[in-house]
Amino acid sequence: MxxxxxxxxxxxxxxxxxxxxxxxxxxxxxxxxxxxxxxxxxxxxxxxxxxxxxxxxxxxxxxxxxxxxxxxxxxxxxxxxxxxxxxxxxxxxxxxxxxxxxxxxxxxxxxxxxxxxxxxxxxRHSADIREARRVVQSGKLGRIVTVNGMAWVDKPDRYFDVAWRREPGGGTLLINLIHDVDCLRFILGEIRRVGAFVSNDVRGLDVEDTASVSFEFDSGVLGSFTISDAVASPYSWERTSGQALYFPHQPENYLFIGGRDGALEVPTMEYWHHGPEGGDWQADLTRETLPLDGTQTxxxxxxxxxxxxxxxxxxxIDAADAARTLAVILAVKRAAAEARTVDIAEMLEGLQDSGAP
Structure with a gap:
């Protein structure tokens, strides 16, 4: 061949x-x-x-x-x-x-x-993200209600010796959160609107080092995500998945998906549910570990x-799909700058009218 x-x-x-x-x-x-x-x-x-x-x-x-x-x-x-x-x-x-x-x-x-x-x-090619999408789409968790995630890493000062990383457009939103937003869209569907707070207090650069974001999905799912490049922790996809380049693997979770019939932790794929007998908040839960295929991202x-x-x-993921991930990140930046919630449709105005796919 x-x-x-x-x-x-x-x-x-x-x-x-x-x-x-x-x-x-x-x-x-x-x-x-x-x-x-x-x-x-x-x-x-x-x-x-x-x-x-x-x-x-x-x-x-x-x-x-x-x-x-x-x-x-x-x-x-x-x-x-x-x-x-x-x-x-x-x-x-x-x-x-x-x-x-x-x-x-x-x-x-x-x-x-x-x-x-x-x-x-x-x-999108990672075994854990693909399996999370499959579990959600299978109905295993029931109706999805909420999602929560975090990406906390401690970038060294030398990382910012490169000029563009400390200038507008180089903060943790466009460099890092864009990956997490894309995963959320891939697993749970389109995001309708966002709200956000950002801060640059740790380093005082012209770019944010920390952000807290709220999401509302088209499906009605509500979610939140915190991100910082100034926190020493294992809680990020890079460390927890064992799939990322340049990062040691430290088994933990960074994303939690909650549904009416169960909850899923990613990337360990711990699946919590009441079992066939059912139950409620005072009943025991069963924990299963869902298998992954062992492939590399x-x-x-x-x-x-x-x-x-x-x-x-x-x-x-083609250019039109990736544009919608970019639209969410730009909406997050606008929401933080203007202290309001921002609809993703607002970011796409004019572009859609001009024949965007």
């Missing part, structure tokens, strides 16, 4: 990881690396693949089967459109784009051309991307 040739644009932290994943996959090879940094040229040389200073030159020179875009967010739209114009499916890292208008332009171009864009919300994402390239599967 011929290996699919994948070009990689951007050789930063996540771009390098994509390269590692591709080189270890039996069905793919790196066709080229595009990044003007000297470190990128050194990486390409070490892997024995061509190096280019920009994406377009690389695409024209190597004509890959697919491309991974791990460039700064502001370059995502132009990179995706360059791929579409050449008939090349792409995996674009999150956030899908710098603005909702850009995201929906990408979505329309993909839909019109038939050239897919897969967005790198990698947790990033391996699953790459395998899925190869299927998308081959035309065998549609993207698990």
């Amino acid at each position: 011929q290996k699919l040739r994948i070009a990689v644009a951007g050789a930063g932290l996540i771009g390098r990881e994509h390269c590692t994943l591709i080189t270890s996959h039996p069905g793919a090879v790196i066709a080229g690396i595009a990044d003007p940094a000297p470190e990128a040229q050194a990486l390409a040389e070490s892997l024995g693949v061509p190096h280019f200073g920009d994406l377009e030159t690389m695409l024209d020179a190597v004509r890959p089967d697919g491309a991974i875009v791990a460039l700064p967010t502001g370059l995502h739209k132009s990179a995706a459109l360059s791929c579409i114009g050449r008939g090349i499916p792409s995996l674009v890292e999150k956030p899908v784009a710098a603005t909702l208008a850009d995201a929906f332009e990408m979505a329309r171009a993909s839909e019109a051309s038939g050239i897919p864009i897969l967005v790198g919300h990698h947790r 990033y391996d699953n994402q790459l395998a899925h991307f190869l299927q998308v390239i081959a035309g065998n599967e549609p993207p698990v």
Whole structure:
């Protein structure tokens, strides 16, 4: 079976990881690396693949089967459109784009051309998140009533030596909460409106370090989520799942889903219920641990991307879907700034009228 040739644009932290994943996959090879940094040229040389200073030159020179875009967010739209114009499916890292208008332009171009864009919300490929979605959709928990989660991590001061991380757009909402919001949408459906408080009191930077968010879903589910990059704790998907790059595994939970017939803890998949006899708040509960399939998130994402390239599967999350995750995050930022609840529909006004998918 011929290996699919994948070009990689951007050789930063996540771009390098994509390269590692591709080189270890039996069905793919790196066709080229595009990044003007000297470190990128050194990486390409070490892997024995061509190096280019920009994406377009690389695409024209190597004509890959697919491309991974791990460039700064502001370059995502132009990179995706360059791929579409050449008939090349792409995996674009999150956030899908710098603005909702850009995201929906990408979505329309993909839909019109038939050239897919897969967005790198990698947790949708994680065994625990997929199982949580399956459990909810199966009705095992009964009618879902509420959800609560947290992402508490302690980023070191050196993390903020990179300028964009301490400037507007670089806070924990767009960098981190966007993953959790995408998981909530994937598991529980669309979010209707949000309210939020944010703070930058710990570091005093121009970006938030802590936030508390409330959600109302279209289904009527109410939820809350707290996030901070200034707390020493094991309570985040990165640590609890054992699936994330660069993080030790510390078995715990970070997400709790409550229904009329039971509750689920993620990612340990502890399922609490009264059993066939039923019961109420003064009756004993039964705890079951639901099994996971043992697969790895990033391996699953790459395998899925190869299927998308081959035309065998549609993207698990395309540009239009990812735009709605971005809309929720921007609504959270607006809700905090204006001290009010914000409907997601408000964020999409005009974009929907202009033909957004």
